[in-house]
Amino acid sequence: MPRGAGHPGPSHSPAPRRVAVAARFALPGFLEATLITITHTHADGTLADGTTMGDGAGDILTANGFRWMRSLEMWGIANSRDQAARRRRIHRAADQLRAAGFGVETSIDDTPRDYETVQRAQHERLEGRRSAIADRSQRLASTSDALLRRSDALVGDIPMGQPSKPGKRGQWLNRSKQNAAAALIRAGELGHEANRQAERVRASVDREESRKSAEVIARRVVRLEAELRTIERSLNGEGMWDGKPASGLHAEELAVQRQVIDIQLAGDRRVLEEASAAGAFGQWTKQNLHPGDLLRIKGDWRKLVRPNPKSVSVDTGYSWVDRYGYEQITSVRCPHQASGDEGKPS
The missing domain is CATH 3.30.1410 (Gtp Cyclohydrolase I Feedback Regulatory Protein; Chain: K)
Structure with a gap:
């Protein structure tokens, strides 16, 4: 019988895969855009x-x-x-x-949310992330403990100092030692990763708390005020390379961003006013400080060289000075006044 006789050629019987592909392209709507x-x-x-x-x-x-x-x-x-x-x-x-x-x-939908809603949503998102990271840390720690127990069990029945003997018994002992060593190394790696994840949770909590401090909020207010001035200049065409104000989509984006910053500034300023009323912020200014005062900044006492409109210059013991914002001052000692007038830490 000639080769190929008795069964149809490729043109008569398409392969199943090509049939499936053809059927796929024949499906209604397949060629419609995603x-x-x-x-x-x-x-x-x-x-x-x-x-x-x-x-x-x-x-x-x-x-x-x-x-x-x-x-x-x-x-x-x-x-x-x-x-x-x-x-x-x-x-x-x-x-x-x-x-x-x-x-x-x-x-x-570019409708801004109020200050309290934004702060609450940020906290909820952080709590969700911290919860997921903490769960992963616990799973890693549990796996590490299980591997440690397995490593101990593999070599628990092997006498200390017992040499491996030839034969099947010796091969079994060698495999047990190798598996125990591998489990021990893996347990250490997972334990280290579990500690790292737990540290991420602690760092996240610390960062969130620091963002609520008066000195951080004060620096954020200064930054937002600068951003607001930049937006105003762009909308008015001031300082632009072509002298033309922003238009079209760019102007719409800047207008909404200005609303967002206004809401953030109003909320932050309200928090600073409450902190100032409680005596925890804003008691030190250029008017009540003078050169020679001792300022407590970041836990250290520094000698004031000169007060500036928005910062203080303190002595470093070298030919230059360090600058800090007034919000970073937590206490003041004035050598010109009695010791009873020393500033109280905030």
């Missing part, structure tokens, strides 16, 4: 949903400042919560995605 939704709210930030692995949208989003949010399982812009939507970036990404054949919908 719909990607880019949204922005002050509660969730800027997110892009609707992508699939390997569809090519990730490269476009990455080029426009998006990154993969593993916890949310979608693309997003980092640090975009409670901030003005980056309209130019969002629209540029949407245009490039449409040019690549994707369907894109955008939705922007």
Whole structure:
């Protein structure tokens, strides 16, 4: 019988894989564009949903400042919560995605949230992260303890100093020693990682507490005031290279960001006023300090060289001086006054 006789050739009986591929392309809507939704709210930030692995949208989003949010399982812009939507970036990404054949919908809700809501949401997010890290630390510590017990069990029946003998018994002893050593090393690695994760939790708590201190809030107020002045200059066209005020999407973004900063400034100033009323902040100024005073800054006593409008210059013992903000002063000793007039620590 000639070769190939008795069964149809490739043109008569397509391979099963090619049949499946053809059926896939024949599905209704397969060739329709994938719909990607880019949204922005002050509660969730800027997110892009609707992508699939390997569809090519990730490269476009990455080029426009998006990154993969593993916890949310979608693309997003980092640090975009409670901030003005980056309209130019969002629209540029949407245009490039449409040019690549994707369907894109955008939705922007730029309504700022009040100060208390923002602070509460930040605390809840930090608590959630700390809880997840603490759980991981506990799992690592439990696994490390289990490996230590296994290592002890593997060599617990081997007499100390007993040499390995030839034969199956000796081979078993050697394997037990090797497995015990590997388990011990792995237990040490996991224990170290568990301690590192626990330290991350403690550091997160310390950072959150430091952000609530009056001196940190005062520095944040100064920074936000500078940002607000920059926004005002951009909206008015002052200091711009072409002398023209911001317009279009840029102007919309700056206007919303100005609202966000105004809300943050009002809340921070209210906190500073409460701290000042309690005597924990704002008692030292250029008017009640003079050269020669001893200032307690960061736990050390420093001699004041001169008070400045927003900072103090203190002696270092060398040819230069160090500068600190008034909010960093916790106590003052004035050699011109009686010891009973010494400033109280805040």
